[in-house]
Amino acid sequence: MALSQEMESKVTDEAVRKRYDTFVEAAASNEEVHARHILLKTEDEAKAVIGELDGGGDFAQLARDKSTGPSGPGGGDLGFFGRGQMVPEFEEAAFKLETGTHTSTPVKTQFGWHVIKVEERRKAEPPPFEQAEEQLRAELQQTVGAAYVERLRKDAKIEHYNLDGTPQEEASDKKPE
Numbered sequence: 686m687a688l689s690q691e692m693e694s695k696v697t698d699e700a701v702r703k704r705y706d707t708f709v710e711a712a713a714s715n716e717e718v719h720a721r722h723i724l725l726k727t728e729d730e731a732k733a734v735i736g737e738l739d740g741g742g743d744f745a746q747l748a749r750d751k752s753t754g755p756s757g758p759g760g761g762d763l764g765f766f767g768r769g770q771m772v773p774e775f776e777e778a779a780f781k782l783e784t785g786t787h788t789s790t791p792v793k794t795q796f797g798w799h800v801i802k803v804e805e806r807r808k809a810e811p812p813p814f815e816q817a818e819e820q821l822r823a824e825l826q827q828t829v830g831a832a833y834v835e836r837l838r839k840d841a842k843i844e845h846y847n848l849d850g851t852p853q854e855e856a857s858d859k860k861p862e
Contacts, residue, residue, distance in 0.1 A: 691833045696825045704821050705814050715768070715809035720779050721761035723747055723800040724754030731791030731798035738787055744802045753797065761802075767809050772796075779803060 721744055725731045734747055748761030756763055768776060778792040779801050787802040811817070845853040 688830055688833060692826050692829050695829045696822060701818060701822050701825060702814070704825055705817060708817065708821065709811045712809055712811040716780075716806060717765040717767045717809050718779050718782075718806050719765045719804040720763050720782075721745065721748060721802045721804060722754065722756065722763060722775075723752045723761050724757070724796060725751065725791075725798045725800070726753060728791050728793070728798050731800055734800050735787070735789065735791065738800070738802075744787065765807065775799060775801070 723731075723734055723744070725734065730751070734742075734751060737747060738744060745760030745762070748757050748759075751757075752761055754761070768780070770776070771779065772794045774792055774794045778788055778799075782788065782801065782803040784803055784805055788800055791798040792801060793799075847853055
């Protein structure tokens with residue numbers, strides 16, 4: 686009951702709104718890229734595709750014709766993604782590319798060899814308050830609850846008793862009988 690009262694007093698609508706504002710401020714610096722890729726089995730195949738692209742080949746068509754990945758039939762389209770959503774090697778290469786360009790060398794990952802093209806970039810849009818409110822309220826309740834329990838533990842004098850009600854010895858390593 687005390688924990689519920691603590692959360693009720695500190696997890697107010699105003700506190701949730703403030704947490705959302707902080708979340709939005711942090712999200713404002715997040716960038717997303719819209720990329721396509723062509724996944725190939727060998728580095729030589731990837732280099733050949735890069736040669737075709739450099740010669741004016743259509744990226745989406747080459748992805749449909751040559752990619753071994755599940756996005757191949759869709760022209761290699763991966764949609765928008767932010768940092769932390771792709772394997773590191775892929776992500777690093779994609780975020781370095783200028784809009785409208787493709788990788789000049791193949792990118793190796795655990796899945797094979799990739800040729801990547803960045804279609805566009807945008808700032809990540811945070812969800813509206815109404816959509817994020819429930820999750821933010823739950824996170825705030827967890828934070829407030831954990832801090833409350835920690836304060837109680839820090840200030841508490843804990844005494845241990847045996848099953849028969851007698852105090853346990855201070856430095857006892859014995860297991861309860």
